Amino acid sequence: MNRSGTADLRAATAVEVTKDRNGVDQVVLRNRRGSSARVSLHGGQVLSWRTDQGEELLFTSSKAIFKPPNPVRGGIPICFPQFGNCGSLEQHGFARKKIWVIDQNPPPFLQHNDSNDKVYTDLLLEPSEEDLKIWPHSFEFRLRVCLTVEGNLTMISRIRNINCKPFSFSIAFHTYFSISDISEVRVEGLETLDYLDNLFQRERFTEQGDALTFESEVDRVYLSSSDVIAVFDHEQKRTFTIRKEGLPDVVVWNPWEKKSKSMVDFGDEEYKQMLCVDGAAIEKQITLKPGEEWTGRLELSVVHSG
Numbered sequence: 001m002n003r004s005g006t007a008d009l010r011a012a013t014a015v016e017v018t019k020d021r022n023g024v025d026q027v028v029l030r031n032r033r034g035s036s037a038r039v040s041l042h043g044g045q046v047l048s049w050r051t052d053q054g055e056e057l058l059f060t061s062s063k064a065i066f067k068p069p070n071p072v073r074g075g076i077p078i079c080f081p082q083f084g085n086c087g088s089l090e091q092h093g094f095a096r097k098k099i100w101v102i103d104q105n106p107p108p109f110l111q112h113n114d115s116n117d118k119v120y121t122d123l124l125l126e127p128s129e130e131d132l133k134i135w136p137h138s139f140e141f142r143l144r145v146c147l148t149v150e151g152n153l154t155m156i157s158r159i160r161n162i163n164c165k166p167f168s169f170s171i172a173f174h175t176y177f178s179i180s181d182i183s184e185v186r187v188e189g190l191e192t193l194d195y196l197d198n199l200f201q202r203e204r205f206t207e208q209g210d211a212l213t214f215e216s217e218v219d220r221v222y223l224s225s226s227d228v229i230a231v232f233d234h235e236q237k238r239t240f241t242i243r244k245e246g247l248p249d250v251v252v253w254n255p256w257e258k259k260s261k262s263m264v265d266f267g268d269e270e271y272k273q274m275l276c277v278d279g280a281a282i283e284k285q286i287t288l289k290p291g292e293e294w295t296g297r298l299e300l301s302v303v304h305s306g
């Protein structure tokens with residue numbers, strides 16, 4: 001984890017690798033103001049993101065099963081190389097089930113150079129022999145999870161085709177925001193957009209309302225959104241902002257009452273305390289020619305009011 005120079009000294013003191021109960025490494029990032037994030041090598045999944053006051057911002061189910069290979073119900077599982085179950089692979093692809101490694105020697109990041117104020121970890125996923133049998137494409141998936149000095153969580157992903165033939169993929173950062181009460185939440189930034197509704201066999205509709213509010217199950221992929229989406233939580237008096245690049249679509253998911261009861265790793269009433277809003281690239285798959293690389297960036301921030 002050590003890197004040379006002043007920034008590296010700070011990063012070295014703020015980046016800690018621990019083991020979870022299954023012996024899988026987790027990286028804990030802590031900035032100098034006391035915000036933190038925890039990312040597991042199981043799935044490259046962010047499991048916790050806390051403010052400098054120790055307030056948890058991501059939802060994790062009280063019934064979550066912490067046992068690989070299944071992903072933990074909460075945090076930010078990564079859906080790759082497929083989103084959903086429309087394809088030859090298992091639901092949401094295999095990346096969230098795999099054990100990633102810490103990337104000791106990542107190639108330089110061209111954009112968003114890291115300043116001294118950021119702490120980060122670099123993770124890497126490469127396909128195993130087993131993965132190549134079900135998805136015969138060699139790739140390097142590099143993920144930088146970073147905590148800024150303000151406590152924002154950024155996830156920069158780079159996927160490189162190291163095949164000799166092109167491949168296509170979809171991807172989503174399935175972000176479970178922790179909220180006070182689903183009935184008190186609204187999402188802005190999706191107004192007038194077209195969406196595919198998973199509750200109606202991915203039929204295409206157009207969003208009519210001013211802002212999205214919730215009174216029943218929602219399972220949609222909003223298409224070609226702007227790069228800034230906001231989740232307002234009135235009761236909690238806090239607003240999440242999602243800034244994204246290279247991720248045109250937005251998944252919005254809340255299972256509501258009936259579906260909650262059908263999920264073994266989710267409490268019957270927990271749908272009230274979570275909302276998934278994902279930066280994603282789903283409708284138009286990303287195609288990489290041999291040697292090409294795709295970059296996507298997601299930045300999550302929170303503001304408290306009152």
Ligand code: BG6
Nearest residue numbers: 084091092174198219220251253
């Ligand atoms: C959402 C899908 O993104 O993820 C839903 O649109 C799905 O259909 C949900 O139920 C959770 O998926 P999983 O595989 O983590 O249970």
